[in-house]
Amino acid sequence: xxxxxxxxxxxxxxxxxxxxxxxxxxxxxxxxxxxxxxxxxxxxxxxxxxxxxxxxxxxxxxxxxxxxxxxxxxxxxxxxxxxxxxxxxxxxxxxxxxxxxxxxxxxxxxxxxxxxxxxxxxxxxxxxxxxxxxxxxxxxxxxxxxxxxxxxxxxxxxxxxxxxxxxxxxxxxxxxxxxxxxxxxxxxxxxxxxxxxx
Numbered sequence: 001x002x003x004x005x006x007x008x009x010x011x012x013x014x015x016x017x018x019x020x021x022x023x024x025x026x027x028x029x030x031x032x033x034x035x036x037x038x039x040x041x042x043x044x045x046x047x048x049x050x051x052x053x054x055x056x057x058x059x060x061x062x063x064x065x066x067x068x069x070x071x072x073x074x075x076x077x078x079x080x081x082x083x084x085x086x087x088x089x090x091x092x093x094x095x096x097x098x099x100x101x102x103x104x105x106x107x108x109x110x111x112x113x114x115x116x117x118x119x120x121x122x123x124x125x126x127x128x129x130x131x132x133x134x135x136x137x138x139x140x141x142x143x144x145x146x147x148x149x150x151x152x153x154x155x156x157x158x159x160x161x162x163x164x165x166x167x168x169x170x171x172x173x174x175x176x177x178x179x180x181x182x183x184x185x186x187x188x189x190x191x192x193x194x195x196x197x198x
Contacts (some may be wrong), residue, residue: 001060001124003053003131007045014059015050016042021071022114025147026179030095032088038046039091043083044073049111051131053124061115063128065108065135072111075100098175101147107188110146113155122193125155129162136191145188156185163189169178 007015019039020027029175031037049072053060064072068149080089101109102111110132115124127146136144146164148156164187 001053001055001127003051003127005051005135006047006185007050007052007059008047008063011046011052011059012045013042015052015062016045018044018059018062018116019064019112021117023112026099026181027096029178030092031084032091034099036084036088040080040083041073044075044079046072046074047068051128052186053115053128053131059116060119060129061113061124063113063132065110065132066103066111068103071101071109096176098172099179104145106142107145108132108139108141108191110144113146125158126162129159130193133189133193135193141191143188143190145186147184147186148183151181156167158185159187165189 015037020041024037025189028034028037031040049064049067049070051063051065053062077089077093080092084092089156101111103109113125113128131145146159166185167188168186169183171183172179173179
């Protein structure tokens with residue numbers, strides 16, 4: 001397995017499918033129907049804001065991250081309006097706003113980690129987390145941060161094994177029915193090498 005920053009134009013559809021499989025349930029309400037949502041997510045992905053795990057030409061998994069120039073997907077009003085039109089962009093902007101992750105000074109904020117279904121449990125997620133921690137260290141950042149929803153305990157268990165600890169939490173309250181989850185936790189760990197905890 002090899003992990004590198006960025007994906008190619010030829011890989012965009014494959015990365016988009018992975019991202020939609022992982023996050024489509026909470027993103028779909030922004031777009032009204034699945035076909036539009038898949039297409040918009042695929043178009044919105046910012047190639048240079050991803051770490052990509054590959055084996056040969058196969059994309060095994062991806063990990064998006066935020067920088068000062070933006071996150072894993074460009075959900076800006078201007079961009080969405082140009083692709084979706086004014087009315088649909090208004091809807092998407094309103095629905096996506098509660099899911100927005102802001103920048104944290106000195107911290108690499110991860111913006112979606114997903115692994116192909118047939119590769120889960122094989123170390124791809126751990127390798128992407130290690131690559132993210134190494135990237136944070138190279139960038140001079142002190143920590144890596146991510147969020148995990150209450151409907152994904154398997155992912156949270158992985159993050160905790162990899163040294164992440166809870167630093168915050170939130171509750172969507174009445175919006176829970178829209179996104180398919182109610183609570184989320186924010187976890188951090190120091191930048192640099194990862195060591196597994198039992």
